[in-house]
Amino acid sequence: MRFGIVTFPGSNGDHDALMAVRMGLGQPAELVWHTETDLSSYDCLLIPGGFSYGDYLRAGAIARFAPVMEAVAREAEAGKPVLGICNGFQILTEAHLLPGALLRNASLEFVCDWVWVRVEQTRTPWTQRLVPGELLRLPIAHGEGRYYVDETTLKELERAGQIVFRYVTADGRVTADANPNGSIANIAGVCNGRGNVVGLMPHPERAFDRLVGGDDGLRILASVLDVGLTLARSRGVR
Amino acid sequence: MGIGARMTVTPELLREVALTAEEYRRAVELLGREPNRLELGMIGALWSEHCGYKHSRPLLRRFPTSGPHVVQGPGENAGAVELGDGLVVVLKIESHNHPSAVEPFQGAATGVGGIVRDIFAMGARPIALVDSLRFGPLEEARQQYLFHGVVGGIGWYGNCLGIPTVAGDVFFMSEYRQNPLVNAMCVGIAQREALVRARASGVGNLVVLVGADTGRDGIHGATFASVEDPERSHRGVVQVGNPFLEKLLLEACLEVLGTGVVVAMQDLGAAGLTSASAEIAARGGTGIELEVTAVPRREAGMTPYEVMLSESQERMLLVVRPEGLERVLAIFHRWDLHAVVVGRVTDDGCLRVLEDGKTVAELPVQLLTDWCPTYVREAREADEIRARRSFDPRSLPDLEARDVGAVLEQLLRSPNIASRQPIYRTYDHTIMTNTVLAPGQGEAAVLRVKGHRFGIAVKTDCNPRYCLLDPRLGAQHAVAEATRNVSCVGAEPLAITDCLNFGNPERPEVYYQLVQAIEGMAEACEALGVPVVSGNVSLYNETEGRSIPPTPVVGVVGRLEDVHRRVGMGFAGEGVVFLLGPQRATLGASEYLAHRFGIVGGTPPALDLELERRVQVLVRDAIHRGIVLAAHDCSEGGLLVAVAESCIVGGIGGRFRIDPLLEANGRLDETVFGEAASRVLVQVPFGAEGTLLALAHAHGVPIYEFGRLGGERLVVDGLLDHPLGALAEAWRRGLRRM
16 A cells, blocks of 8 residues: 655655655555645555644644645545644644644643553544554654643544543553643544544654664554555555 | 955954954965955954864864774864765764854754754765753853753754754853853764765856845854854844754755765855855865855845855855756755855856956955964963862861762752753654664664664763863863763764864963863874864853863764664663772762862862773673673762662662772762763673673773662662662752752
8 A cells, every 4th residue: 555645845754754654564655745736646644743834833834735735635535544643733733634723832842752642542544453542652752732622622522532542651541740741631642523534743653663762653554554455455556 | 345445454344353463464465465345354254263263273183083984084064984884974063152152042053053054065864963062050040041042942943854862961060151052963874975075176167055045144153253252242143043944955955966966065154155165165176256146135235245244044055067057956946945056166266256247356265264374372271270170179078978868869969960851852852763772861872774783872071170170181081981971882983073162262271271172182082093073163262251161072973883782871670780990089070079069179080091992892892792781981970870870760779889999999978979080880680790700801991890780779788778769859850940
């Protein structure tokens, strides 16, 4: 199956995503320039991290207007798996492909660390090989990762099962200490109503090799193979 | 103004361009006429200490700069050493002290921007950033402002670029109050045959300027960095960084270099277009003609003087073969970058500036570069330093055994010792997925190189207290400690990049420090077999006659044969801990003396460079054999601080004995908190003790069985029994209190 990884001016996680898919999953992946308008030849899409357009206005606020985003919206609408990581998550919320917003970290500082997240929802193409309640250790690196929705929407997300990952302690408890950025309800990742579009602040693409700290990220990326390979076959690719 | 125009040279004018009357006369003599206003500004900028190395150039010849691994020594944008498999590692460190003193956030940020451009100008992909920082006491509000500004600026720029900041060092000392230091180092990787040199060659080749438009910012930045008391100057001299633009520039320049039509690349730093064009022409033995009206500007009405001396950030100068111009411009256009032809390479050895085709400046390139005056000054050690050094720490009462635990906690909380996590947590250190040993995990950072077995280690060091009390010995220590740290992760030190930070060299006491420190560094480099391949000098770091301590920061890059064989600093489960190296220590120049008694005095620890070399070889040998579980350099704070740090990081306690050491030292304070060179704590698994002992004897290194690991307390027989949690809390909170 073919992974398409979108490069905006200022993306800097695109190369890591490429390496994770190629080295970690052994699947073909290509970088897609932000001016691209046809993404139909890819079986899934990754919107990587970075500082698209410098993030000078608000993280992701400019990138959502890039030509490629129309194509991303079209593919998302058609049900193709889309994963937004860090800045990619911010872009997907700005583009209203995902609910909520990402605010400045509660500490007002950029934070780079390894965190534990708990898998809350496995009925998405990006988590279907995982087990509910399973813990993953992943790196974070962001300044604007405080997930926010109003109380009503939060209840709606809970009800609809759209919360995919939460920050937890090493033994799986949701506590304030385990929350690195002040996200509401310790939310680290969410999905759209249909479940095919997922966004998260932690970086699964940086965790594909134990030599550099862990390989739990591969469990997320590998989950998409089930849906992706089906899509690939339907395109007539073996 | 044409080049023949008359001009009255006043003392004010010369002061503005920072030239002495004598230097002006020299310029007139070399030129054979009086320079005009523009030419005078260009000469002043390139003859500044910052660009011309007037005081350091004669001394820097002392450094060993060649070796079997060296591919590119000093003189280019950065140095380069062989890694194997056709790859080279490129390294360079640079100061941004004066701007950071005035505007810490932007000053530090643009320091990162500048050093990154030096690396990709060589055709290398930047893979790591390292920072060496110095501030005054962190308890003071202004120092916190500087500290948070600098750390914030480094993070902002590096994080946005997507280059991990993986290591560094920071030290707090009252002498840095008015003059903080910000030294940024960058490491890159390139194919050996793809290395680019900044040498303008090929008459008729085109000079292309790419990146930011040129504004009125930073004019006279180079001269500003060459005078005392930065705070008195105004903030307008400090540039504002744009890391997003730099990211585009980085990617586009590396892509453009892949076309093979680029002859040379040079970043625009201090003295902007003047310095960049003079340097590439000088290295290429050619001339350059520039048309200033072709330079894209931010404002209307800028004079040729302003265009030639602007230090606007995020700009690069390229020399391109005419037939490849279209391809180059197309790539830059794709990255939304503004690139224009601003001149061409000539054969007359002149830097000629045109305005609308009319010559407005014409100077021999050599006059600007090679003919810059150099000075050898009077050197004399300050009496005050000699007096401080003669202080005898043994005149103080010895430490009481019952106070050891409390003092240990205090030292672990000291800003010079406490965990650096509050700093590196704000730096992205996992991006690029190469970070094998992240900040805080080892004595040096370790990076993998995807697709290769070998790895890279990197670290900076310099203990300014040692350097203040004895600059020659202190500089030797800087080289020894930096290379020792790299050895402790299992890497062989390959090369050094140095940043020499000093006060006003026109004062004999400061010049003495400069001469001595360079001598000491050179001696240590020779003894340890590590060449200096690049570096930077920052002088005039002083305010109202009060200089910073001599601070020769040493950045080291090492190579691990097998990156899987790296070793961290935290004790890894149970095992036996040995102390390698000298068993006697001194309180002279120690953190204990400074922290507990407020005394910066005494003689720094002696350093036997031959023993140092043997210790490093032993540590690497033991790691290579796979018997080392952890290795930790024993430096500031001494033995007990070192063992506590390794216990905290590893999350395991231990039981240690110091009786034989106490006997050797004679005093408790020296034994537990005294400092010494060439000491490393090493953990081996049970059963490997004999192998390590035999290796130590074979290498002629003193070895002492210090204790065994286990439990959750730090126990020293008859002296200390402390819960590890309390020590960890003190160490982790040290910098966070601020």
